[in-house]
Amino acid sequence: MDLGLKGKTAIITGGSKGIGLHTAIVLAEEGANVVIVARGAEDLDKAVAVIKERTGADALAVVGDVTSKDDAERTVAKAVETFGRLDIVVNNAGTSAAAPFDRVDADAWTRDLDLKLFGAIHFSRAALPHLRQVGGGSIVNVTASFAKTPGASSLPTSVSRAAGMALTKAMSRDLAPDGIRVNTVGIGLIRSRQIEARWQKEAPGLSWEAYARDPKHDVPLGRIGDTAEAARVIAFLASDAASYVTGTSVNIDGGKAPAL
Structure with missing residues (x-):
């Protein structure tokens, strides 16, 4: 199947490791220009080398913090300056933080929401004019399948990921007139x-x-699950092959979540 990604440009946050790196590899294999964002320059350099070795493509690495609106705008500007366009944003940055309610202080709540929710907001807003310019595009927000039915000791991640799902649905409605699709993947147990x-x-x-x-x-x-299995689903949702899919959540969890 031709995913229709050749010549398109994708930004992947948290792109130096794990699901983000494997998503960049899959997108590059399909002919997309990839821009990977992370806070660590050394990890980014290693990731660029891996992408080059696996695909022959030269990825653009940008050191940036997704919690920074300025870093998001700077990354988008570099991507467009380098490749001339922006078509895809994969908001992947985030780590798992899970504890009972009474053990999560205010600072932990703020850090988690800044990273997982506002990071997606910053990059999506910065990308929006460029996605409109190409006549549409795709945003994929990486969340967690268990956030649909959170259990005990799952805070603050279950809340920030659930907020990411709500963000996805609302954005998909607002941006559909521009031809911009917004979806989310609910990650379960994936090797990390x-x-x-x-x-x-x-x-x-x-x-x-x-x-x-x-x-x-x-x-x-x-x-x-393996990281490559998650990456392939993300790449599909970002691609023209999913041209009529928006506002939906796809679980990548081996069937573990009790909710669709």
Whole structure:
């Protein structure tokens, strides 16, 4: 299937590692120009080298903090200056923070909302004039499937991710007249540094394959997912192949979430 991504330009926040990096790789493989954003220059340099090795493409790396409106505007300006257009924004930056309500102080709430909600707002607003200029485009917000039915000890992430879902639906309605599609993916158990750290702590004697398939994870498909599996879904939603899909949430969690 031709995803219709050749020659388009995509910004991926949190693009130096994990799902963000693999999304950049998939988009570059499909012929898109990719701009990756993260706070660490060294990690960005490594990511650019990986993208080059895997795809032959020269990615643009921008050191930036998604919580900064100025950094968002600077990143968008660099992307357009370098590639002449902007078509796609993948708001991926974020980490998991989960604790009971009485252990989450005001500063933790502010940090989490700044990173996961306002980061998406800053980059989407900065990109909007350019997405309109190309006659439409795509925004994909990375959230979490469990935010639809949050459980105990899931704060503040479940709230900030649920806010990201509401943002997605409202934006999709507001921006549809411009031909701009806005969707979200609900990430479940996907291999990451945090998951790997848990593996080493809980079962250092097990191989990753054995740990990923441990029944205790309660994943209907029987295993923890791979970052590339998430990246492929994100790339699809960002592409012309999903030209009639907007305002929706797609779970990438192996069937673990109890809600659609």
